[in-house]
Amino acid sequence: MTNAFFTYRDDVLHAEAFSLSELAERFGTPLYIYSKAALTQAYDAYSNACKGKNATIHYAVKANSNLAVLSLFAELGAGFDIVSAGELSRVIAAGGNPNRVVFSGVGKHDDEMRYALEKDVFCFNVESRSELTRLNAVAREVGKRARLSIRVNPNVDAKTHPYISTGLRGNKFGVAYEEALSTYREALQLSHLQIVGIDCHIGSQITEVSPYLNAIDKVMDLVHQLEAENISLHHIDVGGGLGITYSDDETPPDGSTFASQLLSHLAERGLGHRQVLFEPGRSLVGNAGILLTKVSFLKPTETKNFAIVDAAMNDLTRPAMYGAYHNIVPVIRRENDNETLYDVVGPVCESGDWLGRDRLLNIETNDLLAIHSVGAYGFSMSSNYNTRPRAAEIIVDGSEAHLVRERETIESLFANEHLLPK
Template sequence: MSHFNYQDGVLHAESTSLSDIAAQFGTPTYVYSKAALVENFDSYANACTGRDALVCYAMKANSNLAILDILARRGAGFDIVSGGELLRVLAGGGDPSKVIFSGVGKTVDEMRLALSHDILCFNVESIPELHRLNEVAGSMGQTARVSLRVNPNVDAKTHPYIATGLKANKFGVAFVDALDTYRAAAALPHLEVAGIDCHIGSQLLDDAPLLEALDKLIELIDTLGSEGIVLHHLDIGGGLGIDYGEAGEAAPVAVGDYLGRLFKRIDAWRAERYDGAPIKVIFEPGRSIVGNTGVLLTTVEFLKQGEEKNFCVVDAAMNDLMRPALYQAWMGVQPVVQRDGSANLYDVVGPVCESGDWLARDRILSAQQGDVLAIMSAGAYGLTMSSNYNTRGRAAEVMIDGGQAHLIRQRENPADLFALESLIK
């Protein structure tokens, strides 16, 4: 997290003190670095220079409008998984012609919404979805561009909840069924077969599984071409991991290195089979663009000595940051103001009434009541996965741009949470 560092013992985002941010906006609060966001996106964009390629940010990682706006201004496309996310893209200034619509359960209304905005492509994941989309497009007098999300049965070697490319996963069309499914799609009158899609999982630290999946897609594209089904784009998905700082964890593959190997493989294939004719390449990165751009600030409420463990009770909870409870994810914890003195071993836990409400376990901290801690690398799957469990308002969000702090999402209060509810009279 190169844009988060200590200056005179105080953790800063760019040139802004996080102690000042906590004092101004309270806690829990997510804080993002604009410079880090731009740098991470540009690592993809620069590696694609001179090529027919599109970086579609997987906005499920973090869908704040300010983040979408910054990325849209830099030419990003967007990978969406709901009609609501499409509306967010539009509100954030995104171009619908650069939107790909993924997901296994698209509704009729979502299909109509996406077709009305002429999105780039639907990533279709089943034959029933093909038929539904064909009917919806026909009823609107339109043709829907589609790619099939093919499940290559490649082990991403990641947490089972975020592995999506195996036979047992709900996502995509099985590789053995893909050819017949493409034939079915090509026969439907209101669909245009445009490409192929694959996404095998998330938080991949090694690109070998991604390159293995690419080889399977190339094999299928060649087979389809021999039958006259010509694809115009190849969507290799996302999934590259980030460094969460866990001891012993492998270093993540660099974006430029991965894209260099991927393009080299694609170029060799196109030169051999298609006289060098290019094919558009699409990427769907999420975590690797936004994960290390943000931290979650939280205040120590109590230090509690237990019979077997010590607990650092903070005001953030599993409803604010679900990853540890859901995935047993390791998150770095740092004091915003460095403190001299004795340190103890703590579990960092929240006030939610669940034993699973923890943010970090077995951490050596020198902390006192009232101190502010930063949960590191919290820019992805933080606010987007948060909830209002225990009638807790979701956190505020702040974007740092050099020495300026911009409130990009206000903190929810209890009245916001029950404003849509009604009493029976």
């Protein structure tokens, strides 16, 4: 499987007008490379499905929060889904409109609520009764009414990794379905809150539509109960979480098909005048990015062959954290069939530092490898473990390659630290 935006020509992997070898020489490795065309195409798939419908797209910033990525989506017309004040600041710095921001997350601090109220965000997705009363108190302090929806946990199995499943009873997210009606009644009595919607997000890397339809059915049952009690809703937020193809056995629908099916189902369930909010993240950016890395050493042993590369678990943590699969291909294909089974590993001092297990590769020391489908939760989850500077990020746009985040220096990693006085 080769990502459509990073393809072989004459046995050399290219990113639009550039060979990846050129980009590695110019910007160094490890290197995150994103395709502007791929980002735009993924957004347009959702946008086309929403045309003529009362539906809006709110990009989930946590997937990839680079300012250039946010700026591109803002220009394309996206709103944003955030989970921290830091993400709100990024959206504003990238030219996004705070009034098109949905603030999610289970643990919003008082100062984050104040900041979001000052910036007049579109809506808070409230995830507990205690958050409800806290938001009301903070809104009273700043003399505003906070617009809110309640995130309902529908107890629907998203059929995904347990770490990224969010819609089951045992997950920390949202208000239990059975408590949602009484929580809305409580919100109605609080003076500095304004109910505007209902929210449901069941997980991430979901490759089937059926869990969404099951969740929608439960949410719409609740909507009709609420409105029977004169609790009117301006919008229904169906969340995000649509998966991408990491391996050949994953076949999620594209964004257009997915959004169209959900909108049709909502209409069948009596959507009426209400607006629909989509919160895609991974499906907009995941397959628009690769991580370029260089082979430092080839290390054969009695039981395993290791390809030790200059990228590591601090650069891409998904394999170590989730056991996640990412396709790994050589930038230059050799003609002979001398493939060897390798574990692709990094230099971090952990046995969990691996990027791919049991990969058939025909490679030599100093070869470049491209790790696919890293545009989501790649750089955004990276760290400085082992005092390793984080990678540079670039966006390729036709015949231009733009540096959108400089590679960190070692000195910058401890610039804010201080020695004890002697």
